Amino acid sequence: MNTEWIAVDWGxxxxxxxxMQGESVLDRAQSDRGMARVAKGDFQVALLDLIEGWLGREPxxxxxxxxxxxxxxxxxxPYTSVPCAAMPVDPIRVPDTDPRIRAFVVPGLKxxxxxxxxxxxxxxxxxFLAGHQNWDGVICLPGTHTKWVQVSAGEVISFRTFMTGEMFELLQAQSVLKHSVGEGWDEAAFVEAAADTLSKPEQLAARLFGLRAADLLHGQDAGTARARLSGLLIGAExxxxxxxxxxxQIAIIGAxxxxxxxxxxxxxQGAFVETTNSTQSTLAGLSQARKLTRQIA
Structure with a gap:
């Protein structure tokens, strides 16, 4: 296998x-050794454990x-302040790496x-923007911490982060709702709950406890409760x-x-939405970043 370069998403x-060979994927691997599970001096070891078989004599x-x-x-x-391009500066070179690799890290935005x-x-x-020239609108990146990003003239103008995903996990696993929320899904219940808090977000705390009460008094299905919990939180967002x-114009990039x-x-709510796979967008973005590394010694 002739690996031309290696793309890394390290959360x-x-x-x-x-x-990678150009923009084509030759092979892939993953581990649970995210940043929070790696000691300060062990990042290169964690990486080499996955990629060693892809390396040759040349860096x-x-x-x-x-x-x-x-x-x-x-x-x-270091972060770059918005408004700015999504990649306004060159990736940062990691010093003192294994001679078989030249490692670079893409800076974030603030x-x-x-x-x-x-x-x-x-x-x-x-x-995403590399494949959507002259695109203006709003990009939503749902996840544990969901981002809403305003894009205009090729620049990130502003953004806001919402802890909706983390709140969902905490409420279903560690609050009184853990007794009522289970597996399954009810699309109609989700849509109704999202519309409810979208129109009346000040009622969120009361609506949340209502999930427990509906279980105790009416035997609400655990999957319906899960869908309602998701709808209530996303509606408030x-x-x-x-x-x-x-x-x-809205683009959603995520799982x-x-x-x-x-x-x-x-x-x-009548919005026009385009969805894009997050892995495809990540690889396309890392390809853009790679172009910037070629001029770095």
Whole structure:
């Protein structure tokens, strides 16, 4: 296998790598050795455990995005303030690496007011925009910490982060709702709950406890409760981001299941939505970053 370069998405929980030939994937691997599970001096070891079989005598470029560029990561890749391009500066070279690799990390973006940061999403945005020339609108990147990003004239103008995904996990696993929320899904219940908090977000806390009460009094199905919990939280998020998405062209970049849930909620509000696979956007963005590394010694 002739690996030309290696793409790396290194998040908080997981490490994903791809052996690349141009923009084609030759092979892939992953581990649970995300940034939070790697000691400061062990990043290269964690990476080589996955990619050693792809390496030869000549040094191969490794281009990484995500939390690997945080202060506690492999090398700190400073944030750039918006408004700016998704990749406004060159990737940061990691010093003193194994002679078989040249490693680079893509810097993140920051917003001073209201304060916000992103690492990894900027790469997905750059990848999306590379395939959508002259695209203006709003990009939603759903996940544990969902980002809403305003894009105009090829630049990230502003963005906001919502802890909706993390709140969902905490509520279903560690709150009183753990007794009522289970596996399964009810699309109609999700749509109704999302519309409810979109129109009345101030009722969120009461609606949440209502999930427990509906179980105790009416035996509400655990899958229906799960769908309602998701709808209540996403509806509140859509209410808070209405100024971003209302009347705008919207692109959702994320995992298929979660992207579909967000798209469903938005489409029921009359929004035009395009969905894009997050892995494809990440690889396209890392390809853009690789072009910037060729001029770095």
């Amino acid at each position: 908080t929980s997981h490490l994903r790598v791809w052996a 191969v470029d490794v281009v990484a995005c995500g939390m690997v560029g945080a202060r506690q990561g492999w090398v700190e890749a 917003q001073l007011s209201p304060p916000d940061v992103m690492r990894g999403e900027e790469t997905q945005i750059a990848g 859509l209410a808070a981001t209405r100024a971003y998405w209302l009347g705008q 298929e299941g979660l992207s579909g849930v967000y798209a469903m909620a938005l489409q029921h």
